[in-house]
Structures are given as C-alpha cells and as structure tokens.
Amino acid sequence: MRKFFVRVVGLLSLFLVCSSLYQMGYAKYYMYRSEQSFEKQVKVKSVEVKKQEPVVKPAVKEEPLADKEVFLTFPKLKKTVSVVEGIDKKTLLKGVGHYPDTAKPNQYGMSILAGHNDTVFKNLDLLKLGDRVVVDEDNVSTTYYITGKKIVSKDYRLPITDQKKPVLVLITCYPMNMITPAPERLILTAEKSQGN
Template structure:
C-alpha cells in the first residue's frame, strides 16, 4: 500500500503539469488566430480609410476581433477583441464594451492579462507610442502618464466624450502569482491619425 502513494503523487503532478501546458498552448493558439484575423481586417481596405467605411461597419459583438494594437518599444503586435470577459482576453487585448473607438473623441479602454499579451507592459515609459490599426484608419497615441490603483477601483473608466484618450489596463504587480491586488494603468493622448 505504501509503494502506491509515491506513484499517485507522481501521477497527480504529471496531470497538473499537463493541464498547465495545455492552457499555455491553447491561449497561444487563440491569440495567434485572433492576430491573423486582425491583420486581415486591417488590410481589407488597402489603406483606403474614411468615415464612410467606419459608418458602414456593423457594430462588433462580444468576442469579435476589431483591430490591431502595436507597441513598437516592446515589439508587440496584438489583436484587439471586443469585450473583457476571460474568454475574450484569451484571444488578445480586450476592448471595454461601452468605451469609445479611435476617432470617436472619447475614452478608449483596453485591457489585457499581464502574463500573456501585456507581459512587458511595465517596460514602457512616458513618451512611448501605442498604435491602433482599425479597418477605417490608423491612430497613434503617446503615453502621458501611468497610475497604479487597487483592483476594485473603477474610477479610471469614466467613458467621457470630451477628448480622445487611450487607457490601457492590466493587473499589477507584473510578476505576482495569483490574483493581483492592483491594476497598472497607462494613459495616452492622440498624436496622429
């Protein structure tokens, strides 16, 4: 009876490790699929951007790939997906439903996991650029400031429609194991479209 216990421990360990490896592979496959969809959506208009194209786009549904986020400093190219539910965030960067889109002159809110799409977000500094490519145009934002808030602080999302502002959020600290107690917020202003 005693000799079976170590085998049971080994079996459980291999099983748990297998689940972890599968989750990593699954998220990687989903983000790659979404990235390819985002590139196709952005390339569809061959650089012919206009308000007419934007007005003719159907409203995105939760889980739809809607655009591309480029972060040159950390060499990141990420799909933007409508929604911030866990399933949406496995595909890429989530667009907070109800927040605005580039060109709407309002607050654009994007969220992502610190251990997948935003793994190197902490390397960004004030003045670095964030680029959003949408089917109707390309938009460049410059980081103006950052902030760290408690995880339950929703005051950063005001959904104002006075000036265009990109807000990017992720969990903090970046190397925290488990549910992080804080959020890291990046604020950026529009510098070109």
C-alpha cells in the same frame, strides 16, 4: 533510515503538488472575480455618464468593433496584439478586450482596453511617458503617446469621463510577474498628439 527519508520526500512532494493546485485554483477564481468587478464598474459608471448632459461631438459613424480589424502596436516592446470586443474570460484569451459602452479606439471619448499581464499586455510596465502606441484600424494607423501611468488597488473605480478627443486607457494586473492573484492594477493613458 532510508525508508524514513523516502517517506518524508514523498510527503513533501505531495504537499508541494497540493499547494500548487490550490494556488492555481485560487488564481483562477480571483481572476474571475476581478473580471466581474470590472464589468460591474463599467456598467455603473457608463450609466452615470449617460445621465450627464451630452457633449457635442463630431459625427462619427458608429460601427461595431467586431466588424473591423483593430490592432495595437507597441513599438518599444516590438509587439502587436489584436483588439476584440468584450472583457469576459473567453474573449480575453483572444486578445486585448474592449470594454463595452466605452468609446471605440480612435473615436471621441475614453476607449478602455484590458488585457492579461502575462500575455497581450506582458511588459506593459516598461512603457514610459511619451512612448508610442499605434492603433491600426482597417489598414489606417494612428499614433498615440503615453500621457499617464499609475498603479492602483484592485478595488479602484476608474472614473469614466466624457472626453473631447480620443483617449486610450490600458488596464492590466500588477505586479506583472505575480503567479498568485495580483493585488493592484496598472493603468496607462494615451492620447494623440495635436498634429495627429
């Protein structure tokens, strides 16, 4: 009887290990597919935006994000994270990824920023309308306030629209505590106050 019990426990342990490895592999594959989907979405939408009539914007000196130190601070979460250019898998390990072809933080237009829900954007779901997001760029701080919060399907296509003011769009996987690939996305928008 004891040998039978040991054999059953051994088989169960092997099953659990194999199941865990399968789930981790599937999660990695799903994250890769999600990143590719986001990249395609931004490329398609940015082409559509470029075909529209240009919006007259104040002259802003365009500088690559890589040449600047940019940080996001979430006072409510007591967290500061760095912003890096790009959304590929390797880049997202370094910080919050800025989608190429969207406005840089603090410039006129939509600045789309993505991050993992278990690292840089952990607890992002705790933010509510009116909570602050501070962009620190070259030692200059600009305060934004959360103006929108929604949960959408992972297949949702974010419309990239021309804006006459700087708008931050923060995207992460949802639910926040999922071990397996998340089926939804949390999207927060933030804008500067009129006096800022």
